[in-house]
Amino acid sequence: MQAALTAAWTTHVPVIQRSSPASLVARLLSSRVPSIHSYTFIDFCAGAGGPTPEIEKHLNSSLVGSSKTTSNTSYAEAASAPPPVRFILTDLHPHVDSWSAAAQRSPNVSFVPTSVDASSAPADLIRQEDGKKVFRLFNLAFHHFDDNLARKILKNTVDTSDGFGIFELQDRSFGGGFLTCCLFGLGTLLAAPYYAIMWGAPMALIFTYILPALPFVLVFDGWMSSLRTRTAAEVENMLRGCGGEGVEKWEVSSGSESFMWPVGRVNWVIGLKK
Template sequence: MKLPYNRPHFFEFHDQPWCPPTVTAQAQAILTFLWTHRIPPFQSRAPYHGAADVLSGLIRELEGDKKAQEKGKGRLKVVDCCSGAGGPIPAIERVVNKQRVDSGLTPIPFVLSDLNPHLSSWAKATATSTSNALSFIPYPVDATHAPAELTRERHIRTFCLSFHHFNEDAARKIIQDAIKGADALCIFELQEPRLESLLELLAIFPLVFLVTPFTKPTISILILTYILPVLPFLMVFDGLVSAYRTRSLEHVRYLANLANLTLNLEGNDVSEWSWNEGRRRHTWPSGKMYWIIGKRESDGSSSW
């Protein structure tokens, strides 16, 4: 369904500063589980595989861009923004780099970052990386203003189930900063404002009961799940709001045009960017991962 670009930015419970940290952490743990685990018989593989496929295709294209390579900005890498406790990126990194090693290619570096770094969780994730290509930035990173040391190198910025958390102004600034310093921007969402997606989100309620035992829950989380079902309700509510907030390709292009205008007014030399979208089924019958990719164009580049 088509929604106005300037629609109200409704709140999600686990985003609020007054939400107990244990509840926020559990919501993130459940979302990570749903990203990284297959739920039979409704899924043939976990959703992160679809994101890995899309990202691998983009990496191959950017690595084949001879003009960009001649600029001497070093190897391409993937920088995940708003990583939280890690999300699906460790799993995506594992798949992408296994495919590369199997094809005789060097593993590509993946970097976790967040405004509120989860250092202990990230350290555990990097320690289990079989390619030793997963690392993290130990200090706060603002997705609207990347540090200079990051923009000096060729990189792809990813947002996994996080771009919809930003309001219009912040989303525009994220795109603007990416256009200024990145080679590409990837937005991955597991929901969107479509009727079939909204209906499937209702299935989160029973899923929370099934998934919770696998997330190392505390006593308080068990009470808020099985005795007082606050968490199942919260997850459904936040999921529906996430779908409502998810931006379409046209919306992102609109924000990119505003970002380009601002950059031009500031006297920046702005490269042309192309934007496309796609969907990959992750859950039967109609659950689909929705992705939007923007990438810096150069002479002779091609769409994929």
């Protein structure tokens, strides 16, 4: 299931999709977070890795591309370009094996092998040795928290961090919730042979076609997630009422970006400390 959800984030089918959701999130971060090189991005609900390694790849590739030497840029200036943006994977239940594989693929991805509680982040994680500001990521995760826990997480964010991003692939609308999840189930049926080979998991075929637990659970879980997904206004109201110090210094923006017509959208909320 986690591999299927990761595939939903990272797969890009030409013609059908404008881009993968992960590459769209990378573009949102690069365009919405000023002085992005001054931040370290920490995924507080990384699960088995999710989209964060793919977001890192797209984000740093775009930053390198935008800073390439041109006729108006000296080689000295190019050589002194800021280093790549770092991403750190954490979770209450660490997936060290999966994270190790992601870290081996990119020097800009690291992880915390011990349990990390997003409502009480460790001081040594929040205080980066290089002096970078902390930006918290919640990819397809914030809807998992009930209201009390969500407020605690937002309070801890306000008290200890400089930015956050909430990215969801569903919402409470008919199209963005019910229909999107149904299409996800259909996509699972079509793509199961390919992913069974890619993942080296032939049992995925049995649990897709003979005993269709995988598509059923993914669709049902998606419906429940849609019902639990907060609107941007609800997130901001929760932020303003979380009791964090200096909450009035935070600016919140939000939107919904299409990655696949007619219903595939990334719904986002980004908060930045002024």
